[in-house]
Amino acid sequence: MFKRIGNLIKGFLGLFIGGIEKRNPEALLDVEKENLRKQISEFNKGLATHAALVEKLISQTKKLDKQETELRAKTTANLKAGNRQAAGELAMKLQTVDKEHDEMVKQLEGAEARYKELVRARDVSVKTAKKKIEELSRNIDDMKVQKAMAELNEMASGMVTEIGGSGDTLNRLEEMVEDERNKAAGRARVARDSMDMDDINIKAAEQDALAEMALADFAAAEGIELESTEPKASEKESSTGTTKSTMGPGVSE
Template sequence: MFSRISNLIRGFFSLFITGLEKQNPEALLELEQENLRKQIASYNQGLAAHAGLAERLIGQVRKLETEEKELRARTAAHLRAGNKDAAAQHALRLQTVTRELAENRAQMDQAETTYSDLIRARDVAVNAARAKIESLKGAINDMRMKTAMAEMNEMASGMIGQIGGSGDTLNRLHEMVEEERNKAAGRARVARDSLDMSDVNVKEAEMKALADQALADFAAAEGISLGDSEAAPAATSRSMGTKPASEGESA
């Protein structure tokens, strides 16, 4: 039972971590880059140890080559001098050195070949990993850009749907304005139809009659004939108190 609960908890944590990784792929990629750097450093340490072994074999080969030359010269010298026992001892040692030299040369060649293969394998693996990382960087950037474009398109389509929808604020406002305008037009029509124009016409005729009567009274008081338009200036001058000059005075 406890193992099942533990598995369930691990499953929840795994889902949670997977969700975080999906939300932050850059962080996961940076972690993989750091792991790659650590692996390269560890691999280089192994290469350094192998290179040290190859250098030690090279040193041994050089030492054995020098010893072989010396033993060969000593063996020949003792043999020419007639010292067969000494020459035999040096010849025996020469055989051993020659055998060791051949073995060390073979090991040195194998070590050099292995070192070159390891270097090539490291370079290939590192280049492949770097290419994959660069590809992932491009894919992440493309994903971010496409996600942003998708969000913008969704936002735009949502705005278009909201603006053009039947239940949006602008449509409701338009309907309310149209309704109030129609109501106002109806009220104006009802008020116009209910207006009694007979009283207005009577009042207008009464005002016109009073105005004509006032004008007639003024004309009578001033001695102006409403039918003679040419006599109006003379009558006006007499009303101002001016008298025409007599013929005697003018003479």
């Protein structure tokens, strides 16, 4: 019973954490970057320990090499001096050192090869991880762009649907505006037709006459001679002649 409840709680926590990870992929990627740095640091510590072992083997190999050289020289010297017993003991010791030296060289070669393999494995692993992180970063950026584009497309699609759905409203609004415009034009025409143009013309003539009288008074006061606004005699005759000519030869005055 409790195990099932525990599994259920774990399942809910997994879903919750998974949802957070989906909403924040950058944070998850930063965590993986930090984990990679920690792993590289720990790997380098182990690599440094192995490198120290290699250096120790190198030092021991050099020491055995030097000891072997010295023993060989001493054995040769005692043998030439006739000290066979001492030369024999030195020769036996030389064999032991030589054997130990050969084993040390093999260990050194193996440790050196292992060190190079570890370095290569580290470099390849780090390079692969970095490449994957870079790809994930680009994918996250592309995901953001695609998500933004999808949201814009969805918004545009919604706007098109809303605009298309509001066609009836726009048609009604157009009819209302047209109807009101026609009513306003009708009212303007009625008002214009209701105006008494004869009265307006009379008032306009009165205004012109008053203006002429004021102008005549001003000219008299200033001693300015005004030209008559009535047509001259020649103009009257010309006008009369033109009228007669248009009446035709068979028409009397």
